[in-house]
Amino acid sequence: MQVRFRLTPLRLLGGVVLLFALTIIGALLVAWSGVYSIAASRGHPGWLNDFLELGMRRSVQTNSALSPPDHLDLDDPSLVQLGAAHFRAGCAPCHAAPGEPINPIFEGMLPTPPRLEDYVDTWEDEDLHWIVYHGLQYAGMPAWSGADREDEVWAVVAFLRRLPELDREGFRALAGRTDLAPSSPETFVKEGRNAAGLTACARCHDDAERDIASSLAPRLSGQSAAYLKLTLEDYRANRRQSGIMEPVAAELTDDQIDQLADYFAGLSPRPPLKGDASDASEMGRDIAENGIPDRGVGACMSCHGGMAEETYPVLAGQSQTYLQNQLRLFRDGVRAETPQAELMSAVAARLEDSEIDAVSAYFAATTPVVRNTPTADTGGEL
Numbered sequence: 001m002q003v004r005f006r007l008t009p010l011r012l013l014g015g016v017v018l019l020f021a022l023t024i025i026g027a028l029l030v031a032w033s034g035v036y037s038i039a040a041s042r043g044h045p046g047w048l049n050d051f052l053e054l055g056m057r058r059s060v061q062t063n064s065a066l067s068p069p070d071h072l073d074l075d076d077p078s079l080v081q082l083g084a085a086h087f088r089a090g091c092a093p094c095h096a097a098p099g100e101p102i103n104p105i106f107e108g109m110l111p112t113p114p115r116l117e118d119y120v121d122t123w124e125d126e127d128l129h130w131i132v133y134h135g136l137q138y139a140g141m142p143a144w145s146g147a148d149r150e151d152e153v154w155a156v157v158a159f160l161r162r163l164p165e166l167d168r169e170g171f172r173a174l175a176g177r178t179d180l181a182p183s184s185p186e187t188f189v190k191e192g193r194n195a196a197g198l199t200a201c202a203r204c205h206d207d208a209e210r211d212i213a214s215s216l217a218p219r220l221s222g223q224s225a226a227y228l229k230l231t232l233e234d235y236r237a238n239r240r241q242s243g244i245m246e247p248v249a250a251e252l253t254d255d256q257i258d259q260l261a262d263y264f265a266g267l268s269p270r271p272p273l274k275g276d277a278s279d280a281s282e283m284g285r286d287i288a289e290n291g292i293p294d295r296g297v298g299a300c301m302s303c304h305g306g307m308a309e310e311t312y313p314v315l316a317g318q319s320q321t322y323l324q325n326q327l328r329l330f331r332d333g334v335r336a337e338t339p340q341a342e343l344m345s346a347v348a349a350r351l352e353d354s355e356i357d358a359v360s361a362y363f364a365a366t367t368p369v370v371r372n373t374p375t376a377d378t379g380g381e382l
């Protein structure tokens with residue numbers, strides 16, 4: 001007797017479904033039995049490594065689509081500097097800084113965070129942006145901590161582009177600014193290496209001696225202690241979004257916030273970074289002094305002249321770039337999570353791009369009024 005097997009479309013479909021079910025059952029059995037060791041110390045077999053690497057690369061390339069906005073130039077030194085300062089505390093602990101070895105703790109991760117200078121050239125700008133903003137699942141590569149702050153990540157991308165050409169000294173010069181004097185053996189034993197850490201504010205901001213390191217960071221001198229304290233608390237509580245400032249603020253205690261706010265509020269405000277108010281456009285001055293009554297925009301100076309609430313920031317003397325960035329964030333609803341920020345968000349929502357540019361240029365060229373008696377009192381222990 002002859003058994004004839006005829007392959008019909010229905011039988012083919014049945015076979016495929018059966019095979020699929022068996023594969024899933026097989027995979028479940030392997031997972032349940034625990035025979036596959038997930039020990040990081042064991043490493044991946046070569047074929048699995050290649051498979052995961054291919055999957056990771058293709059996923060990043062397929063999902064990344066955001067190119068740098070028109071107003072950004074990735075060669076801008078301000079972007080590179082801020083990116084470097086963030087890299088030092090936010091990335092180098094895992095990926096290592098140029099010329100320095102990777103810490104054995106992070107070397108023991110699987111996958112091991114790669115030395116990025118060897119890889120950045122294999123990625124497009126948009127891919128690097130995607131990786132840093134979204135992070136990588138199951139790899140230990142964290143996502144950016146400031147929600148909706150894609151804009152900030154371009155500073156890191158600008159720095160990554162420069163990374164391959166930097167040696168140890170070149171990197172330190174770019175990211176450091178605060179190489180502290182060597183500590184005595186006694187303080188070293190108690191406090192550890194006296195290195196500029198995450199919370200060394202002067203890596204980016206102004207202090208008694210120096211101005212801001214990057215025009216993307218705000219000046220803190222001349223701001224009221226009440227505003228500085230409130231906004232640091234906002235970063236710490238995730239009520240103001242920034243992947244650069246939130247990790248810094250998360251390290252601060254209430255007492256440190258109070259003392260830092262007093263310290264910066266006590267510094268004398270600095271003159272404008274460039275130009276003076278007479279160079280600014282009539283449009284900028286008019287909005288600052290009179291607002292735009294037709295659209296219900298109040299005069300900026302009525303809230304920002306230094307005479308309104310103590311917790312309202314002073315704008316005079318901030319860089320034009322910082323002011324433009326913040327106004328766009330308010331307008332897009334990214335900085336709108338507190339009653340104060342909502343108030344400002346409602347104002348910014350009524351401004352056109354050209355008005356944001358003009359009024360920012362005006363405040364950037366204006367000399368701040370001295371609102372606090374400068375004491376630069378650094379007393380007390382931080």
Ligand code: HEC
Nearest residue numbers: 056090091094111112113114119131132136139140141142
């Ligand atoms: C907690 C450790 C950790 C931190 C912090 C971290 N990363 Fe990573 N990163 C990783 C690991 C692990 C991988 C490897 C992922 C892989 O190979 O699948 C990775 C991968 C990457 C890659 C892809 C490299 C490649 O070509 O394979 C880039 C780019 C990157 N990280 C940039 C950064 C930047 C920039 C920062 C700081 C903003 C940062 N990472 C912070 C752990 C970290």
Ligand code: HEC
Nearest residue numbers: 085086199200201203204216217218228242244245248260
């Ligand atoms: C790696 C660079 C960097 C470091 C280090 C840093 N900051 Fe900042 N800081 C920034 C940037 C960039 C912003 C703007 C963030 C935003 O868009 O909200 C900012 C914003 C701020 C603001 C808000 C000012 C305003 O006008 O609204 C305060 C206050 C502040 N930082 C205080 C500090 C203090 C205090 C430290 C040290 C404990 C510190 N920062 C360390 C980069 C830094």
Ligand code: HEC
Nearest residue numbers: 218298299300303312313323326327340341343344347359
């Ligand atoms: C009704 C009061 C009010 C008016 C009018 C107002 N602002 Fe504000 N603005 C605020 C408050 C309050 C904040 C602080 C928001 C916060 O705490 O997050 C702020 C914050 C800002 C900031 C961020 C400053 C920093 O250091 O981060 C900018 C920039 C700004 N305003 C620009 C303007 C401009 C330009 C105008 C005029 C078109 C204007 N504001 C009109 C109340 C006002």
